[in-house]
């Protein structure tokens with residue numbers, strides 16, 4: 021069976037290597053020879069890994085996606101365009117498609133899936149969420165009969181690496197980011213990771229598959245880690261918590277209706293929570309189902325070879341379906357109905373700088389009470405003229421927390437209010 025490869029960067033090149041190394045054993049397992057026929061790149065003159073057959077390189081995308089000899093197209097270019105157009109043309113030309121492109125899927129998955137069904141071909145995307153971790157197929161196939169209540173994940177290795185360095189080595193955010201960049205864990209422009217957009221794209225895909233709803237990127241509430249300070253991390257460590265960037269998809273009852281909450285946010289997790297032990301650039305996803313109970317998926321969420329391994333699994337699935345004239349069945353999905361963020365409830369952590377004068381603490385505590393937020397614990401430390409107050413709250417509605425901050429910001433002795441963080445219970 022012939023493969024057209026769109027892209028020969030980190031993942032594309034590793035995919036070629038994997039096929040060279042494992043091609044014979046794959047053939048023994050599935051009875052099909054998988055062969056790369058063409059490789060699309062931007063620049064054919066660029067230096068490539070030594071195992072890349074330069075005679076297969078082309079810059080002519082149309083000739084690849086319309087080539088009648090090609091059975092499966094693997095898209096590992098990235099970005100929405102030209103990938104979307106190339107995937108659609110591939111499908112219309114009778115090819116099955118494998119992609120690792122989360123940015124594209126988070127916006128256009130449903131239309132691409134519909135097109136694949138219309139033309140009787142497959143679109144697989146195991147590598148788009150959590151790289152090498154076999155998660156999508158587990159949710160789509162093994163857990164399809166489960167009523168899942170919550171899926172919580174660490175799905176961005178860059179931010180997890182930065183937060184790990186802040187926690188374990190007491191680095192400031194900028195120092196940890198510089199280290200991540202030096203080691204190649206963070207891009208030169210790291211905004212998509214730091215602002216949570218990469219994790220939000222994955223959360224949209226993950227929740228669509230886990231909960232059978234059409235969740236798109238814009239449905240995901242997204243907060244990144246740029247405001248997490250060394251103070252926050254140090255407080256968390258002293259009180260038995262770890263700060264992680266969490267992607268959380270949950271089924272909730274809202275005014276008697278089942279709705280979904282899909283969010284990405286930095287949170288304090290108890291050190292005993294299964295996700296707290298996920299260090300450095302690793303990913304993990306914690307799945308809670310009514311019958312199956314708790315499941316944890318853990319592994320490398322990025323990197324050429326781990327990602328190529330997930331792509332290879334998809335290619336083999338697509339090849340077998342083509343061989344037997346079948347396709348993956350498409351699951352039905354309803355339109356998503358999300359819970360308004362203000363109505364969500366959680367425990368909160370919040371730090372304020374205030375003038376260090378008598379009566380301020382009582383004034384601040386009164387505001388919490390009047391806004392309906394009950395304080396669980398408080399810590400005060402002096403900063404010369406100013407004092408730092410840190411509060412942990414009992415469960416409160418997000419709207420009550422927002423009102424608390426509004427009122428606090430108008431108090432004369434309050435100098436600065438840091439962004440609040442949510443606290444996830446163990």
Ligand SMILES: NC(=O)c1ccc[n+]([C@@H]2O[C@H](COP(=O)([O-])OP(=O)(O)OC[C@H]3O[C@@H](n4cnc5c(N)ncnc54)[C@H](OP(=O)(O)O)[C@@H]3O)[C@@H](O)[C@H]2O)c1
Pocket residue numbers: 026027028029030031032060061062063064066095096097098099101102120121122123147148151321322323324327
């Ligand atoms: N890297 C990871 O660890 C990882 C993990 C999970 C998912 N993914 C996803 O996998 C995909 C690929 O990632 P990557 O890290 O392999 O990217 P990459 O290293 O930047 O490689 C991109 C490849 O696509 C080619 N390309 C880009 N724009 C093109 C265009 N307009 N026309 C033709 N070719 C074009 C490039 O050609 P040249 O070589 O000529 O520049 C390059 O070979 C992305 O969707 C990414 O989100 C990556």
